[in-house]
Amino acid sequence: MKRVGYVTHPDYLLHVPPFEHPESPDRLVAIDEHLRRTGLIESLVPLAPVEPSEEDVARVHDPDYLRRLELACRRGDLTLESEDTYLNKNSYGIALLAAAGAVAGAEAVVTGKVDRAFCAVRPPGHHAARAEGMGFCLLNNTAIAARYLQARHGVSRILIVDWDVHHGNGPRASS
Numbered sequence: 221m222k223r224v225g226y227v228t229h230p231d232y233l234l235h236v237p238p239f240e241h242p243e244s245p246d247r248l249v250a251i252d253e254h255l256r257r258t259g260l261i262e263s264l265v266p267l268a269p270v271e272p273s274e275e276d277v278a279r280v281h282d283p284d285y286l287r288r289l290e291l292a293c294r295r296g297d298l299t300l301e302s303e304d305t306y307l308n309k310n311s312y313g314i315a316l317l318a319a320a321g322a323v324a325g326a327e328a329v330v331t332g333k334v335d336r337a338f339c340a341v342r343p344p345g346h347h348a349a350r351a352e353g354m355g356f357c358l359l360n361n362t363a364i365a366a367r368y369l370q371a372r373h374g375v376s377r378i379l380i381v382d383w384d385v386h387h388g389n390g391p392r393a394s395s
Contacts, residue, residue: 225328225337226264227321228252232342234310235318238298241306243344243356251340265334269320269341272364277319279367280360282351289315289358302354315343315358322361323368330373346382 233245255261277286292300293312300307318341325337345361347354362380369375 222335223333224264225267225325225334226255226261227267227269227325227337227339227341229269229317229321229341231310231314231317232321232340234308235314235343236308236310237306238308239306241356243306243342245342248340248342264338265328267321267324267328267334267337269317269324271316271320272323272368276323276364276368276371277316277359279371280350280363281348285351289353300353300358302352305353305356305358307358311343311358315345317341318343318345319359319361319364322365326365326369327372330369330375346380 228248228251232248235245237244252261255264289300289307290312293307293309296309297307299305321339321341322345325339328334329337339361341361343356343358345357345359345364348357348360353359362382366378366380369378
């Protein structure tokens with residue numbers, strides 16, 4: 221039987237929209253409730269996010285963007301560049317924790333701890349570009365995890381399947 225890792229963290233719920241928004245903590249609450257109600261949670265291998273290093277994040281994101289994002293969160297700004305990408309005072313730290321979740325899932329797979337991983341993280345992270353958040357995403361968790369695998373494990377080829385309304389913009393823009 222395939223071992224499936226499950227990455228989540230209660231702090232992901234602290235990234236709360238300051239106004240009505242389709243991306244909210246309710247998304248993770250619904251996933252967790254479903255896994256518990258169906259008993260699937262018992263078959264998953266829990267994986268804990270460990271904050272990525274500055275170097276891991278800087279492989280993907282411009283340091284000036286990271287400083288702007290952190291400052292905007294500390295100031296209590298409601299959005300950054302994109303009106304569909306909200307912030308609150310917790311968002312910068314939680315975005316790093318979400319990237320850490322993607323890295324933890326990737327690390328567990330590449331080291332053989334699990335065969336695959338489901339990373340229930342937020343804020344989501346596949347649309348953010350090198351110097352801009354967009355599409356509800358502050359950091360590009362997907363690209364951070366991919367670059368981590370390349371740098372730390374020598375993985376040469378990674379396929380990222382990004383299939384939604386604005387597919388492929390983030391990983392391509394972050395490379």
